[in-house]
Amino acid sequence: MEQEDLKCKDRVDSHFRSRFEALKDLWAGYCEGDEGKTEEFYNYGLSFDYVKQNTLSDKLEGYFRYQISWGGPSDEFRFFTNPDFSIHRIEYWFLDWFDGANILLIGNEFDLLADIFENMVECGTVEHVFKEASVE
Numbered sequence: 001m002e003q004e005d006l007k008c009k010d011r012v013d014s015h016f017r018s019r020f021e022a023l024k025d026l027w028a029g030y031c032e033g034d035e036g037k038t039e040e041f042y043n044y045g046l047s048f049d050y051v052k053q054n055t056l057s058d059k060l061e062g063y064f065r066y067q068i069s070w071g072g073p074s075d076e077f078r079f080f081t082n083p084d085f086s087i088h089r090i091e092y093w094f095l096d097w098f099d100g101a102n103i104l105l106i107g108n109e110f111d112l113l114a115d116i117f118e119n120m121v122e123c124g125t126v127e128h129v130f131k132e133a134s135v136e
Contacts, residue, residue, distance in 0.1 A: 008073075008101035012094040015075055016103050019068055019092070024112055046070055048125060050133035051078075062133075064117070064126060072097045077105075079117050085126050087114050 026044055029037020046067045053062040064079040073096035080089040090105040090113050105113055120126050 008094050008096055008099045011073075011096075012092070012101040012103055015073075015094045016092045019075060020109055020112070023116070027112060027116060044068070048120065048129060050129045052133055064129065066116075077113055078102075079113070085121050085130075087117060090114065090117075 023044070026037050026041040030041045046069065048064065048066050051063055051065050053060060061080055064081065066077040066079070068075045068077070073094060075092070075094045078091045078093060079087055080091075081087050090110055092103045092105060094101055117126070
């Protein structure tokens, strides 16, 4: 069976592993001050934005979205936060034409993405995109 013929639930784990390993490598280079890895890290994702509560009918909670790819398929990390921007849940989503599946991050996977998000908090990106979404 072709990879494209499989449901997202059958493909999500391999896509997540690939994204996680790439981010782990880029983040390590960024933290070590490697200029090449830092530039790659900054250019890795397509966007970082805030999706407000009830934007989609089934989304009862707003979240910050770090979108990695777009189209069919697309993938993204979703950061669910408290009002002080502390994280209470991180999910990885793999989406492909009317189908989608997600993985709840725990352990080292959660820790890595939480560190990346905290960096965005510290540099003001999180507050900026939250305020930008609130104005709309």
